Amino acid sequence: MLALRxxxxxxxxxxxxESRLLYLTMFIGVIITIFSIKSPYFIVPxxxxxxxxxxxxxxxxxxxxxxxxLAGGGGIDLSVGSMLSLSGVLLYFLSxxxxxxxxxxxxxxxxxxxxxxxxxxxxxxxxxxxxxxLATMFAYSGISLGITRGVALSGFPKQFGVLGEGLIFGVxxxxxxxxxxxxxxxxxxxxxxxxxxxxxxxxxxxTALLVxxxxxxxxxxxxxxxxxxxxxxxxxxxSWLLTARPDAGLGYExxxxxxxxxxxxxxxxxxxxxxxxxxxxxxxTMIQMGLQLVNVNAVWQLGIIGLLLVFVxxxxxxxxxxxxxxxxxxxx
Amino acid sequence: xxxxxxxxxxxxxVGWAIWGVAAERTISVAFIPQLIGIPYxxxxxxxxxxxxxxxxxxxxxxxxxxxxxxEQLRIFDALIAQGVDAIAIAVxxxxxxCPAMERAAAAGLIPFTSDSDAPNCPARxxxxxQALNEDLARAIIDGIAIRLSPGDPYKAVGKIAFVSxxxxxxxxxxxxDLMEEYVNAKFPGLKIVARRYAGGTAAEAYRQAMDLFTAYxxxxxxxxxxxxxxxxxxxAVEDAGLTGKIIYTGYGSPLTARDYIHSGAMxxxxxxxxxxxxxxxxxxxxxxxxxxxxxxxxxxxxxxxxGLEDRPEVAVRWIPEKKIVLLxxxxxxxxxxxDKYDF
Numbered sequence: 001m002l003a004l005r006x007x008x009x010x011x012x013x014x015x016x017x018e019s020r021l022l023y024l025t026m027f028i029g030v031i032i033t034i035f036s037i038k039s040p041y042f043i044v045p046x047x048x049x050x051x052x053x054x055x056x057x058x059x060x061x062x063x064x065x066x067x068x069x070l071a072g073g074g075g076i077d078l079s080v081g082s083m084l085s086l087s088g089v090l091l092y093f094l095s096x097x098x099x100x101x102x103x104x105x106x107x108x109x110x111x112x113x114x115x116x117x118x119x120x121x122x123x124x125x126x127x128x129x130x131x132x133x134l135a136t137m138f139a140y141s142g143i144s145l146g147i148t149r150g151v152a153l154s155g156f157p158k159q160f161g162v163l164g165e166g167l168i169f170g171v172x173x174x175x176x177x178x179x180x181x182x183x184x185x186x187x188x189x190x191x192x193x194x195x196x197x198x199x200x201x202x203x204x205x206x207t208a209l210l211v212x213x214x215x216x217x218x219x220x221x222x223x224x225x226x227x228x229x230x231x232x233x234x235x236x237x238x239s240w241l242l243t244a245r246p247d248a249g250l251g252y253e254x255x256x257x258x259x260x261x262x263x264x265x266x267x268x269x270x271x272x273x274x275x276x277x278x279x280x281x282x283x284x285t286m287i288q289m290g291l292q293l294v295n296v297n298a299v300w301q302l303g304i305i306g307l308l309l310v311f312v313x314x315x316x317x318x319x320x321x322x323x324x325x326x327x328x329x330x331x332x
Numbered sequence: 333x334x335x336x337x338x339x340x341x342x343x344x345x346v347g348w349a350i351w352g353v354a355a356e357r358t359i360s361v362a363f364i365p366q367l368i369g370i371p372y373x374x375x376x377x378x379x380x381x382x383x384x385x386x387x388x389x390x391x392x393x394x395x396x397x398x399x400x401x402x403e404q405l406r407i408f409d410a411l412i413a414q415g416v417d418a419i420a421i422a423v424x425x426x427x428x429x430c431p432a433m434e435r436a437a438a439a440g441l442i443p444f445t446s447d448s449d450a451p452n453c454p455a456r457x458x459x460x461x462q463a464l465n466e467d468l469a470r471a472i473i474d475g476i477a478i479r480l481s482p483g484d485p486y487k488a489v490g491k492i493a494f495v496s497x498x499x500x501x502x503x504x505x506x507x508x509d510l511m512e513e514y515v516n517a518k519f520p521g522l523k524i525v526a527r528r529y530a531g532g533t534a535a536e537a538y539r540q541a542m543d544l545f546t547a548y549x550x551x552x553x554x555x556x557x558x559x560x561x562x563x564x565x566x567x568a569v570e571d572a573g574l575t576g577k578i579i580y581t582g583y584g585s586p587l588t589a590r591d592y593i594h595s596g597a598m599x600x601x602x603x604x605x606x607x608x609x610x611x612x613x614x615x616x617x618x619x620x621x622x623x624x625x626x627x628x629x630x631x632x633x634x635x636x637x638x639g640l641e642d643r644p645e646v647a648v649r650w651i652p653e654k655k656i657v658l659l660x661x662x663x664x665x666x667x668x669x670x671d672k673y674d675f
Binding site: 050241 | 368392396403405407414426498
């Protein structure tokens with residue numbers, strides 16, 4: 001087996017993915033070990049499961065971000081945090097008019113619509129995604145601040161809190177919602193032709209065009225999906241806080257990008273896995289929660305996650321340049 | 333595979349070495365500020381630390397790096413998981429923190445509020461209050477009146493204008509309403525002529541103040557309501573050549589007000605002592621955690637807090653109707669004492 005592998009000049013893309021997932025799993029193992037030793041509260045089942053509540057919103061946004069980045073062409077969605085805030089605020093206004101659960105159902109198409117605006121700007125109008133979504137990031141956040149006059153709106157019925165706060169057999173509903181969107185998305189990416197189109201477009205726009213795939217159409221759909229996911233994030237956030245805050249999604253766009261990159265999605269698209277994003281979300285959440293449990297200052301928590309991202313970026317560079325190739329072959 | 337295993341072992345050892353081995357059991361009191369890294373909450377932290385040292389408390393100070401209710405919740409949840417004895421929080425958002433407070437109470441922890449309250453949350457045991465809004469409003473108006481009419485302040489005559497922050501800030505609006513009520517009730521010669529809103533920027537406060545000076549050339553006093561308005565209005569007073577001719581006051585921290593108080597542009601400032609507030613918060617948490625049911629005392633009483641005797645303007649009281657531990661009357665900051673504080 002070993003002899004066979006050392007003959008491989010380049011590890012297949014699949015091999016890099018798998019090694020990435022292996023690293024992430026081991027990394028989570030290391031995190032769990034360190035924090036269990038350091039804090040007696042980390043591995044307590046009730047706490048440990050409770051922690052997964054904090055994966056929900058970041059993971060859902062990270063999923064949309066991963067898909068957009070995967071499809072290449074400089075794809076990125078900086079507006080996910082603002083879309084989250086705006087959908088959350090719209091949900092509040094809807095809930096004052098109709099039953100809250102109906103309002104929840106109506107919020108998702110609103111999110112899809114916000115995403116569609118991004119999609120049109122980035123694909124059919126042709127503004128670079130970084131600029132287009134930067135613009136909508138300010139626009140959406142401005143609208144939510146404007147229509148609320150900057151005030152947090154509360155008054156959701158208490159039973160609405162079940163999505164954000166609820167537990168089923170000790171497992172947070174937020175995490176179940178996360179799995180509920182990740183599993184179909186994973187199947188879509190791996191098994192459907194649309195999933196293959198995403199990867200194809202991300203790898204080479206030109207080739208995709210030649211075989212009759214429209215990169216614009218694929219990317220447009222992904223921006224729409226990202227808007228819908230952001231709305232789902234907004235619903236969870238409202239349910240969790242029982243308050244619609246016009247600034248609820250502030251900073252979430254960067255966290256969403258961070259989990260996508262940490263999960264091994266290549267920033268120029270074409271390679272990456274949803275499992276990677278999911279594991280990265282869990283890893284980052286555990287680190288933050290663990291650092292919180294040992295009372296590390298929030299500034300340092302961010303610093304440590306920043307360092308981690310630098311490390312991953314360097315790792316990506318090294319893998320891309322082939323520096324670690326031999327190691328991967330030997331270890332794999 | 334061996335190397336991977338070794339690197340895991342190494343990582344674990346390094347992690348252990350960095351954080352050291354954990355603690356023995358003492359009473360722990362946590363305080364979650366609205367955000368960390370600003371002088372105001374730094375002062376509260378310093379006060380809390382001093383109390384922790386004096387009473388042998390393990391004091392945990394953890395807060396978000398920007399004003400974020402979800403982050404406060406995350407920190408609150410982590411503190412519940414750690415099983416600290418008492419958690420004090422400067423509430424950002426009452427509805428979102430209330431269920432967490434209930435969880436804390438159910439887990440046998442003592443949740444209470446400090447600096448900013450959640451009055452409608454039944455799980456909150458009490459509120460450590462810096463100063464009553466009524467007292468804060470009176471301090472400004474009394475200070476203006478006595479300077480306008482030193483003999484009999486109630487005969488003071490003059491126009492007063494406010495430069496507030498955001499029009500939606502509840503605390504600022506409350507203060508302005510209370511000041512206006514107090515003026516209308518007690519000072520027939522005083523008149524509130526304008527309420528301007530500067531948002532959060534000094535530049536806008538400057539513009540609004542200049543505008544007021546033009547609109548009301550005979551303005552007797554101008555009030556910079558939030559700390560964010562203080563530098564802008566102060567600069568405007570200086571630039572308009574009104575230093576010493578107009579009474580300029582507001583709720584400005586000594587650090588923001590210092591330059592203008594020294595130059596004479598600002599007459600006096602009203603706030604409270606966050607160091608003492610932080611100290612009081614930890615003391616209250618320490619008492620509650622030992623089972624002293626401070627919140628069950630049915631009558632209003634004075635509380636003697638060891639270590640706060642020498643702080644000016646501190647007169648701690650328990651007010652049962654509102655379930656408040658009150659720090660004392662507002663702190664009046666003038667040229668004489670402005671350099672004593674660093675918040």
